[in-house]
Each structure stands twice: as structure tokens, then as C-alpha cells.
Amino acid sequence: MAQAATLPAPAAPGAAGPVLLNFNECPYGPAPAAQAAVRDIVPGSGRYLFALAGDVRDTFAAQEQIAPDRVRLYPGSSEPLNRAAVVWTSATAGLVVADPTFESLGDLAAARGATVERVPLRADGAHDLRAMVAAAQRINAGLLYLCNPNNPTGSITPAEDIAWLLAHKPAQTRVLVDEAYIQYSDQPSLIGQVMQRDDVIVLRTFSKLYGMAGLRLGVAAAHPDRLRELASLGDNPVPVTALAAALASLRDPGLVAQRKAQNAQVRQATVAWLGKRGFSSVPSEANCFVVDVQRDGKAFVAAMAERGVIIGRSWPIWPQRVRVTVGTEAEMEAFRAAFAAVTAKA
Numbered sequence: 164m165a166q167a168a169t170l171p172a173p174a175a176p177g178a179a180g181p182v183l184l185n186f187n188e189c190p191y192g193p194a195p196a197a198q199a200a201v202r203d204i205v206p207g208s209g210r211y212l213f214a215l216a217g218d219v220r221d222t223f224a225a226q227e228q229i230a231p232d233r234v235r236l237y238p239g240s241s242e243p244l245n246r247a248a249v250v251w252t253s254a255t256a257g258l259v260v261a262d263p264t265f266e267s268l269g270d271l272a273a274a275r276g277a278t279v280e281r282v283p284l285r286a287d288g289a290h291d292l293r294a295m296v297a298a299a300q301r302i303n304a305g306l307l308y309l310c311n312p313n314n315p316t317g318s319i320t321p322a323e324d325i326a327w328l329l330a331h332k333p334a335q336t337r338v339l340v341d342e343a344y345i346q347y348s349d350q351p352s353l354i355g356q357v358m359q360r361d362d363v364i365v366l367r368t369f370s371k372l373y374g375m376a377g378l379r380l381g382v383a384a385a386h387p388d389r390l391r392e393l394a395s396l397g398d399n400p401v402p403v404t405a406l407a408a409a410l411a412s413l414r415d416p417g418l419v420a421q422r423k424a425q426n427a428q429v430r431q432a433t434v435a436w437l438g439k440r441g442f443s444s445v446p447s448e449a450n451c452f453v454v455d456v457q458r459d460g461k462a463f464v465a466a467m468a469e470r471g472v473i474i475g476r477s478w479p480i481w482p483q484r485v486r487v488t489v490g491t492e493a494e495m496e497a498f499r500a501a502f503a504a505v506t507a508k509a
């Protein structure tokens with residue numbers, strides 16, 4: 164008789180193994196109420212449960228004080244990000260992004276033949292929106308990508324700069340605001356803009372603060388015409404397990420504040436520890452930061468991995484800096500020990 168294959172159990176947060184500080188995941192996983200909701204929905208998951216998707220959309224819209232017809236759910240925010248590249252960039256409609264920033268949109272747009280202008284971040288980590296608007300004019304951009312807080316830096320772009328952008332951008336350039344990390348920061352969201360304008364699209368994800376990277380739920384918020392354009396590439400319902408977890412997370416009253424505070428405390432302690440040893444970081448308001456390791460970033464990442472701590476990578480524009488995800492206190496203790504060992508050697 165054939166034996167059933169046994170799959171390795173996925174590592175739970177805190178399980179033994181390498182310390183994973185490389186993908187900006189939430190080390191605490193889904194909230195307890197979200198985990199219970201997933202377990203409870205499994206017996207009913209033979210159905211599409213479209214009404215549950217409606218509940219998540221309406222609950223999200225109510226919390227953000229926008230109309231439900233401005234909200235569309237996707238299995239992760241990567242999906243609307245990819246769709247945006249397909250729908251709004253082309254050989255004749257370019258893309259303007261910061262450098263460094265989350266790269267998947269720019270990579271896809273470039274692969275499809277769009278001109279992609281990469282505008283270096285300012286020294287304070289903000290997007291250089293004046294230079295980005297000038298670039299948008301130059302290349303007839305269909306899309307300008309604003310990641311706030313930014314990945315990999317966690318740095319923020321001030322609200323007054325964003326107000327200037329919205330007043331001065333070219334009419335044909337849509338602004339795609341990626342707010343994957345907004346709940347970790349003190350910055351105001353731009354999501355309310357989708358009630359006033361038809362050229363601003365805001366993306367959110369449950370992969371970060373809500374700890375649902377493997378469950379997959381993302382949100383696109385925009386004017387209904389823009390949502391229809393994104394949806395024109397076809398439908399793909401969200402897994403009901405993700406919907407159940409998202410609804411429980413949205414209804415968990417203290418979750419955002421508690422995780423935001425926990426992340427800020429661990430991040431600030433780590434950045435301060437690095438600073439005391441002469442390693443500076445770009446100011447961050449997210450669950451990641453970029454530190455200048457004063458040596459080849461790739462080799463540094465490899466040396467950390469040898470000590471069981473997997474950190475993020477470096478970006479071409481900053482070969483001596485690496486991204487680090489903020490883990491639990493215990494994980495950051497392991498990070499500090501490995502960092503001290505690696506930097507003591509060289």
C-alpha cells in the first residue's frame with residue numbers, strides 16, 4: 164500500500180531553526196482570534212462564500228471611512244500591484260519609482276517594455292517627489308509609485324510633500340500609493356483621497372502587521388473606474404480562510420496599536436544598539452530598516468546566515484547597506500550577537 168507522504172510541518176513563530184529577518188513578515192503570525200476564525204471556516208470552505216468577502220469589504224470600508232464601491236479585495240497586494248503595471252504602463256506610458264523601493268512593480272513594467280525612471284530617495288529617506296514629478300513629465304508616465312512607508316527603508320514621505328505631488332503631477336499620471344506598512348507608522352493614510360480623486364490608487368495588505376503573509380489578503384482602494392480597470396484582467400476570489408482571518412483581525416480592537424507599539428520598541432532598541440557601535444540606519448517607521456554595514460552587503464548577509472540569522476539583501480544603489488526585518492525581542496538578540504561577531508572579525 165502506498166504510504167501517505169509526510170510533509171514537514173511549517174515553522175511556527177518561535178520554532179527552532181534559523182532566525183528569519185528577511186521578508187518583512189510579522190514574527191507573531193495571525194492574531195489568536197484570526198487563527199480561531201481560520202479553523203472555524205475550514206468545514207465550510209467547500210463554498211465560495213461570496214457574502215463573507217462582502218463583509219470584509221464593508222468592514223474595511225467603514226473603518227477607513229470610504230464607500231464600499233471604492234474597495235476591491237485580492238489574494239495579497241502583489242496582485243493589484245502586478246495588474247497596475249499591466250494596465251497603466253506600456254511602451255508609451257512610463258513608470259516613476261523611488262530608488263531603492265519595493266521592486267516588483269518596476270521589474271514587471273520594465274519587462275513589458277515601459278520606461279522606468281528610478282529617482283534616488285532623499286538623504287532623509289523620503290521620496291524626492293519634485294524630482295519624481297519632473298521625471299513623470301519627461302517620460303509621459305502613466306504611473307508614479309509612492310511606497311509609504313517605503314520598503315526597504317521603512318522611511319516616510321511627509322504629508323506636505325504628498326500634497327504638493329497631488330497638486331503638481333501631470334494629469335495623465337496616476338499615483339499608486341503602497342501602504343503595506345502604514346499601520347506601523349504615525350503617518351496619515353492617503354486612502355481618503357479615493358473619495359475625491361480618480362487618479363489615486365491605494366494598496367493595503369494583511370501580510371505585514373496582521374501577520375497573514377501566507378494566508379494572502381490585499382486591498383485595492385480607488386475610484387470605481389480605476390477598480391474596474393484593474394479587474395479587467397479577470398477575477399480570482401480570495402481564499403475563505405484569508406477572509407475569515409481578515410474579518411477577525413479588523414474586529415480585534417487593540418491589535419493594531421499593540422503590534423505597532425511592540426514593533427516600534429524592538430526596532431528602536433535595535434537601531435540604537437547599532438548606532439552606538441557606529442552603524443547608521445535610515446530613519447524607519449516600519450517593521451524593517453536599512454543599516455550601513457560599511458562593507459560589501461552581499462558578503463555581510465552571507466556571514467550573518469552562517470551564524471543562523473537570515474537578513475534581507477542590499478539594493479544596487481546601496482551595495483554596503485542591508486535591509487533587516489524587525490523580529491521578536493529574542494530574534495533581535497540573536498541578530499545583535501551575530502552582528503557583533505561578524506563586525507568584530509573584519
Ligand code: PLP
Binds near residue numbers: 238239
Ligand atoms: N508592497 C510592499 C511595499 C511590500 O513590501 C510587499 C511585500 O513585501 C508587498 C507589496 C506584497 O505583499 P503581499 O502580496 O503579501 O500583500
